[in-house]
Structure formats: C-alpha cells, structure tokens
Amino acid sequence: MSDTAKAIVVGVGPEAGLGGALCTRLAREGFHVFVAGRTPEKVERLALSIRNAGGRATAVATDTTKEKDVIALFDRAETDGKGSLDLVIYNAGNAAMGELHDMQASFFEDVWRVGCLGGFLVGREAVRRMLPRGRGTVVFTGATASLRGKATTTAFAAAKAGLRSLAQSMARAYGPKGIHVAHVIVDGGIAGDKIIQGIPQFAQAMGEDGLVSLTGLADAYWYLHNQPKAAWTHELDLRTFKESF
C-alpha cells in the first residue's frame, strides 16, 4: 500500500464499533484516514489513538445529513496531506425501532436522513472526486434490514433499502468508469460497544462467537477494496455461524 493513499470513513463512534475498527485497520494498512462522525470527542479520541499507534488519522466532526458538512469533509481530505482519495466508506446508521401506527413523521425522516440521504451525499462527493482519476472504492454498510422490513423496523428498513438501491445505481453508473461500489450486509448484531455495552443481556444470550466479529468485518472491507477490476464483488453478506437466515 502506498503511503499516500487516503480513506474517509463516515459514521464513526467508539473504537470498538464498526467505524472504529475500519479506521484502525486502514491506518494499519498505511492509509491516512479521515475519521468522520457527528460527535467531536469520539472522532478525536479515535484519531488520537491511531496517531499514538504510529498511524495517520485526522478527525473531522461531520453530520452526514448536512450537505455543507459532507462537502467540507471531502475538501479537507483532498487538501490535507499528500496523496489521493482511494477509499470511502459510508457506515452511519441508526437502528431506531418503532411501529408505524404511533410513529411521528419527523422520526421517519430523521432515520432516513442518516440511513439514506447521508449515503447519497457521501456517495456523490466521493464519485465527483474519483471520476477524474478513474479509480477508487466506495463501500456502504447495510444491515439485515437492507433486505427485509420487520414490524418494528418501519423507518430503518426503508432507509437501509434505499441505501442499497443507491449503491446498486452507483455501481452500474460508475463501475464502468473505474469506480468500485460495494454494499456490505451485516446480518446480525456486531460485537462492538453498541451491543456489548448497550445491551449486555443480548450479547450474553448470543454466546461465544454469536455476534459478528469486528475483525472479520474489517477484513471483508479490506478484501473488497483490494479486488482486481476483473473480479469485483458488488454485494457481500456476513453473519455468524449461529445465525439462521
């Protein structure tokens, strides 16, 4: 890996989360990583931890639902340090649950803004920057809800399905122009802080290797980025060996 490659990861929270694991892995592979998330303390903490380990990372507080924030993030990544933007990952998501009959329109819209609109803004800025060079990788994080709506995922599934469709359109439009667009379906709970700290009883009930491994996920994104042009994956799904599907 060249020491001038840059990556942007949008939707980063704790170090032990998918966004955190992706940033850490990419920095280890030699990327200058732009760590983007909406909570400044979280992205700064992770960027500092990467720098302390000898990697290159810049924290950029970004609300992915705001067009001006997303454009400023990409401008910053382009001008900060040497090298070109080779990889962009859209990882933001809020698995907000709720049933339609007592759902406020504002709730539905907020979930869609993070789960789908943010992906459009990030995907558009990525492609605008990568097209002139005719190369780059853009990966979107999906979930079980990308493929099916359950009774309580009314808003979340609609947003994730929209994100999946966006990824398909982008792949068909820009693949032939050299940009690899991929969508990763994470089918099950992730072994990160959100579940292990947030709902420990669930984590415990899932048992050993019952949550999707952060290392395994980071390996999968890395694999997608390194695929040769003549053998690109568009969609990849990951689940634990215990998952019924």
Ligand SMILES: NC(=O)c1ccc[n+]([C@@H]2O[C@H](COP(=O)([O-])OP(=O)(O)OC[C@H]3O[C@@H](n4cnc5c(N)ncnc54)[C@H](OP(=O)(O)O)[C@@H]3O)[C@@H](O)[C@H]2O)c1
């Ligand atoms: N966790 C799971 O079990 C699970 C399962 C299947 C799929 N997924 C998908 O995997 C991805 C990552 O999930 P994760 O749970 O591991 O979380 P994570 O990668 O640790 O963090 C994602 C971060 O996105 C940030 N975010 C939310 N809204 C944002 C916004 N408007 N602008 C910028 N950043 C924003 C959140 O920041 P704050 O922390 O500051 O709110 C959150 O920490 C999501 O797309 C999710 O749908 C997760």
